[in-house]
Amino acid sequence: MNAQLPIHDVLDDLIRAVQAEQRVVLCAPPGAGKTTVVPLALLNKCDFEGKIIMLEPRRLAARAAAERMAAMLSEKVGQTIGYRVRGDSKSSNTTKIEVVTEGILTRMIQSDPELQGISCVIFDEFHERSLNADLGLALSLEIRDALRDDLRIVVMSATLDADPISKLMSDAPVVTSEGRSYPVTPIWLTRPAPTKQRLENGISELIHQALEQTDGSVLVFLPGEREIRNVMRVLSADLTQDIAIHPLFGALDFKEQHLAIAPPQKGRKVVLATSIAETSLTIEGITAVVDSGLARRAIHDPGTGMSRLITTKASKAEATQRMGRAGRLSEGWCFKYWSRAEEGQMPKYALAEIERADLTSFALDLAQWGTNEHDLALLTQPNPATLEDARAVLKMLGALDETERITDHGRALSRVPAHPRIAHMITSAGHNATLPAALLSERDILQKSGQSDFTKRIQAIVDDDLSVPEPTRNRIKSEAKRLTRFTGQNDPRYSVA
Structure with missing residues (x-):
């Protein structure tokens, strides 16, 4: 394990809290190393009889976390470290840590309310407040109170206020890791973007600035596939051939997703991503982030009884999470497609999915x-x-x-x-x-x-x-x-x- 990661400074406190209280909230900013270091530390130090289950909000994040932990053990995925996502799984009788997407835990609980063979459940990136994570935590707490007082529960968050979660978990101890791996310098627009400026043109200008500012690769956050395709079209006309362009969104083929997060074969790369890249992923070579300040969310439409997608401003918490992507491997830069004055109008947190979906x-x-x-x-x-x-x-x-x-x-x-x-x-x-x-x-x-x-x-x-x-x-x-x-x-x- 990389001893330089900030999370190592609090591992002893975390282990003691898990062993003594069995319910812990871990607050660690982006880049601290919580996703890969914490499960392995619990496995090595806590002498659990059963498996550790770790929840991730997205399939790509689940696979990537499992692959990274397996590599840290010099193993293949499916041995000590496995994963289970919709339509795909790799695990074996020797698997001790299984990374799953959030809905899978609910189905596990419904089919086995005692979670037999599970010693610890880790909720990673809980600040995203997905419906499945909220429900999974509630059910896990009820199982612990009624059926399994030995079940350990660890909630990990990068940007969420820890006090309400701690109270929800019967005043669970809070362990806090300070600081990113490396500092990130934010750069705002000097004034709000012109209303007539097309998003793809404004974002492309910031990408060029980022490429001039740093020798590394650039990660760009956009609300959806359509905007990604539009920016790709603009960039393809004027980027030099030594800079590769990779899209990254949920519906993309897994092989193409893997290309986006792997080191560039030569030169540098620009990764155009949705919020799929906000959490748990270390995209190799990224030293700058360009943030559109937009997010696409599913909301319930009472008129039709169905969900529909809307594009809205990202929250300050999401912007913080995105900025942290630039500080994973070295000092970084974050170019924001909004002015410093506009940042004051951004909501502190996005609505939880349970409030809108x-x-x-x-x-x-x-x-x-x-x-x-x-x-x-x-x-x-x-x-x-x-x-x-x-x-x-x-x-x-x-x-x-x-x-x-x-x-x-x-x-x-x-x-x-x-x-x-x-x-x-x-x-x-x-x-x-x-x-x-x-x-x-x-x-x-x-x-x-x-x-x-x-x-x-x-x-x-x-x-x-x-x-x-x-x-x-x-x-x-x-x-x-x-x-x-x-x-x-x-x-x-x-x-x-």
């Missing part, structure tokens, strides 16, 4: 657990109107009865790792629904065609229509194949080429 899956999980939102140790209570809408949807699907108790059909839906609407399609229509369900989980693959016929989208995948990029076709087929497992049937149409 579709709560249908959450409501089904509560019903399956046999509790309600008021009886769980939730850091933030869900939006009451949204939760009422969610329960109405579940009643319509036959997952809840009129007294809001889970039905047999609801239990069947809960076994399918998908939104209850999608799960209802799968359990009702079998393998005939798997491809439509996979398509509904993706962005519209024929959005630019102007056609609204859904059957054309199905046919485009079945016929391997070249107008749909091959990675997208393969991803949809893989998802359809995954969903087919929950029908008890087999469908050869969705084998990936």
